[in-house]
Amino acid sequence: MVTYPSAKFMECLQYASFKHREQRRKDPKETPYVNHVINVSTILSVEACITDEPVLMAALLHDVVEDTDATFEDVEKLFGADVCGLVREVTDDKSLEKQERKRLQIANAAKSSCRAKLIKLADKLDNLRDLQVNTPTGWTEERREQYFIWAKKVVDNLRGTNANLELKLDEIFHQRGLL
Ligand SMILES: Nc1nc2c(ncn2[C@@H]2O[C@H](COP(=O)(O)OP(=O)(O)O)[C@@H](OP(=O)(O)OP(=O)(O)O)[C@H]2O)c(=O)[nH]1
Numbered sequence: 605m606v607t608y609p610s611a612k613f614m615e616c617l618q619y620a621s622f623k624h625r626e627q628r629r630k631d632p633k634e635t636p637y638v639n640h641v642i643n644v645s646t647i648l649s650v651e652a653c654i655t656d657e658p659v660l661m662a663a664l665l666h667d668v669v670e671d672t673d674a675t676f677e678d679v680e681k682l683f684g685a686d687v688c689g690l691v692r693e694v695t696d697d698k699s700l701e702k703q704e705r706k707r708l709q710i711a712n713a714a715k716s717s718c719r720a721k722l723i724k725l726a727d728k729l730d731n732l733r734d735l736q737v738n739t740p741t742g743w744t745e746e747r748r749e750q751y752f753i754w755a756k757k758v759v760d761n762l763r764g765t766n767a768n769l770e771l772k773l774d775e776i777f778h779q780r781g782l783l
């Protein structure tokens with residue numbers, strides 16, 4: 605018998621909330637970081653109607669290796685090779701310089717699998733929704749504007765993946781005068 609949500613999905617949620625427990629977002633209210641990864645998984649489930657469970661799980665884990673002490677080995681052992689492969693695809697190499705990481709996000713977007721592209725689209729949608737209402741602490745207007753411009757370059761390389769998510773992103777780019 606299949607029951608929803610699955611035990612594996614719940615374990616994923618618990619693991620992500622534990623690993624990100626001390627991190628906060630950069631918004632003035634210092635939202636717990638885990639809210640972002642929950643948003644990304646929820647966008648995929650509710651707004652994009654994705655039922656591919658490893659994708660929804662990888663969405664919960666998409667920043668766990670990049671931003672906590674978790675390793676790909678941990679993720680593979682706990683959640684399997686499929687979920688781990690997706691997390692790998694969406695993880696930036698933090699040892700690289702920021703400019704190079706930003707350049708690689710644009711270049712790698714085009715080469716990603718369809719399932720990884722879904723996660724990246726939802727990730728950017730959540731970050732941009734947040735940026736529409738908040739300026740992260742310490743950011744100038746110019747930096748916020750540059751993020752929208754860069755995010756559009758990433759999204760342009762993710763197109764043809766999910767019409768609904770792309771429409772919602774395009775509404776934001778339109779509002780910012782980028783489309
Ligand atoms: N909009 C927004 N972003 C926040 C907030 N707190 C943290 N972030 C993260 O900040 C990143 C953008 O900041 P940058 O200065 O451009 O990049 P950096 O953190 O990698 O140095 C986003 O990462 P990214 O690489 O675009 O994506 P990802 O790391 O989420 O996968 C986003 O996840 C917040 O309150 N609002």
Ligand SMILES: [Mn+2]
Pocket residue numbers: 640666667727
């Ligand atoms: Mn993210």
